[in-house]
Amino acid sequence: MAISDSSRVSTTMTESRPYQNRIEILQGTLDLLVLQTLARGEQHGHGISQAIRARSGELLSVETGSLYPALHRLEKKGWLDAEWKSSENNQRAKYYRLTKAGRRQLAAEQGRWQLLVQAVSGVLDPA
Amino acid sequence: MNWLAFGFRRFFKRQEIERELDEELASHIAMETDLRVRAGDSPEAARSGALNEFGNMGLVAEVTRELPPWLSPGK
Numbered sequence: 001m002a003i004s005d006s007s008r009v010s011t012t013m014t015e016s017r018p019y020q021n022r023i024e025i026l027q028g029t030l031d032l033l034v035l036q037t038l039a040r041g042e043q044h045g046h047g048i049s050q051a052i053r054a055r056s057g058e059l060l061s062v063e064t065g066s067l068y069p070a071l072h073r074l075e076k077k078g079w080l081d082a083e084w085k086s087s088e089n090n091q092r093a094k095y096y097r098l099t100k101a102g103r104r105q106l107a108a109e110q111g112r113w114q115l116l117v118q119a120v121s122g123v124l125d126p127a
Numbered sequence: 128m129n130w131l132a133f134g135f136r137r138f139f140k141r142q143e144i145e146r147e148l149d150e151e152l153a154s155h156i157a158m159e160t161d162l163r164v165r166a167g168d169s170p171e172a173a174r175s176g177a178l179n180e181f182g183n184m185g186l187v188a189e190v191t192r193e194l195p196p197w198l199s200p201g202k
Contacts, residue, residue, distance in 0.1 A: 043149070044155075044158075045151065045155050046154070046155045046158040046159060047158075050162075063182065064152075064155065064180075064181050064182060064187050065182055065183075065186065065190060067188045068148075068151070068155075068187055068190075068191045069187075069191045070188050072148075072187070072191050074139065087154075087158065089158065089161055091154055091157055091158060091161075092150070092154060093151075093154045094147070094150075094151045094154070
């Protein structure tokens, strides 16, 4: 199965050791990470990047140069709504949340991810 | 249609969108700075670290603004 998104974004794989891997992932995968994070509740951009880092066990670090274009793109597509609010530290921040269309898109992205995992597993299978 | 008024509205709307984006990115840096201070950094080191990690703010803003024209303008 072909992945339709051909754009690429960089996500740095961070490790506690000084050595770092840079992994190129498809734009659709970043969308999936953002949509899934917001499925757990509204959040601002900084919070989204922290959540992805924490839930990936500190392995994934989304660059702001990828994150903010993605958030704005998803908002313009109608998958996210945004509202300016006061953050937990009393700072003004732009909070994003999933729309109904965003929830449908999340389901679609989760399906594509499962297919990708199956496809790669098939290739890696030594049998 | 009053094209002049339309042009002014588009110009000011675009200015507002750009100002909001700048504020959003500045807010990110402020929150990262706070996080580092709470982790024990001095305010100066925290801000420097936050700015370093963020990268080129002007470039991030530029890339964020350069979305395909077929995507409809923000609400």
